[in-house]
Amino acid sequence: MVISTEHLTYTYSPGTPFEKVAVNDVSLTIESGEMVGVIGHTGSGKSTLIQHLNGLLKPTSGKILLDGKDIWGEGTNIRDIRFQVGLVFQYPEYQLFEETVYKDIAFGPKNMGLDEKEIDKRVHEAAEFAGLSPELLEKSPFELSGGQKRRAAIAGVIAMEPKILILDEPAAGLDPRGRNRILDQIRRYHDYTGNTVLLVSHSMEDVANFADKILVMNNAEVFAYDTVEKVFARSEELRRIRLSVPQVTNVFYRLLADGLPVPENVYTVGYAKRKLLALLRGEEENA
Numbered sequence: 001m002v003i004s005t006e007h008l009t010y011t012y013s014p015g016t017p018f019e020k021v022a023v024n025d026v027s028l029t030i031e032s033g034e035m036v037g038v039i040g041h042t043g044s045g046k047s048t049l050i051q052h053l054n055g056l057l058k059p060t061s062g063k064i065l066l067d068g069k070d071i072w073g074e075g076t077n078i079r080d081i082r083f084q085v086g087l088v089f090q091y092p093e094y095q096l097f098e099e100t101v102y103k104d105i106a107f108g109p110k111n112m113g114l115d116e117k118e119i120d121k122r123v124h125e126a127a128e129f130a131g132l133s134p135e136l137l138e139k140s141p142f143e144l145s146g147g148q149k150r151r152a153a154i155a156g157v158i159a160m161e162p163k164i165l166i167l168d169e170p171a172a173g174l175d176p177r178g179r180n181r182i183l184d185q186i187r188r189y190h191d192y193t194g195n196t197v198l199l200v201s202h203s204m205e206d207v208a209n210f211a212d213k214i215l216v217m218n219n220a221e222v223f224a225y226d227t228v229e230k231v232f233a234r235s236e237e238l239r240r241i242r243l244s245v246p247q248v249t250n251v252f253y254r255l256l257a258d259g260l261p262v263p264e265n266v267y268t269v270g271y272a273k274r275k276l277l278a279l280l281r282g283e284e285e286n287a
Contacts, residue, residue: 251272
């Protein structure tokens, strides 16, 4: 399922002293099955943009197209769009409200009008994707740890089986262990389903590790939208808009500046480790 925007513009509080253009003339296409990292400083427009992709916000002008059809076009049911494009807000655990984790995860599928057998299947599959053990399903969501609550909230969106899953800072506020677990589960979900995933993050390391492509927002506009390598190759431009490349990339730039024969395009710690070990073994020509 392909989602795209055509000259998308959104203005908050138009015609008032508080008028602000949050997304300005954005045109982009996200292909089916891609894992896209969305980055940008606070106020860059990234959160406003993603809220348009499932119809939570309606464009001031321009279009959002899902498989070529305008989601706000005549005859389109915006409720159905939201089942196809799932959005997990930042700190989604604050939206948990049911008596049990099972009921919370089942809430979306019930609203889709599915029968009990299908709902049960989806709840258990979504819980497994999110890394929740079966015994947690009958607990109150308020008995869970912070990381478990986050995974339960993500499972509630996954249970609707959206073709496109959008996550706004899914690891925000978690400790390193919880952060890694959440991101690993998202990657496993993407690898297994082949669905499109958009991951909004402030962490360059996260998007370097998990994304196929990176969308950079700046001042309400698209600054860059390309592969990880091509975006991070523009390190000086990124710094000028108050962003940065992953720390390991900066380390390798320093090594290069000192004359060591290391590659430029190093964006993850695992790749850096392999290159340095090969260099130490005298295999730099094949590294």
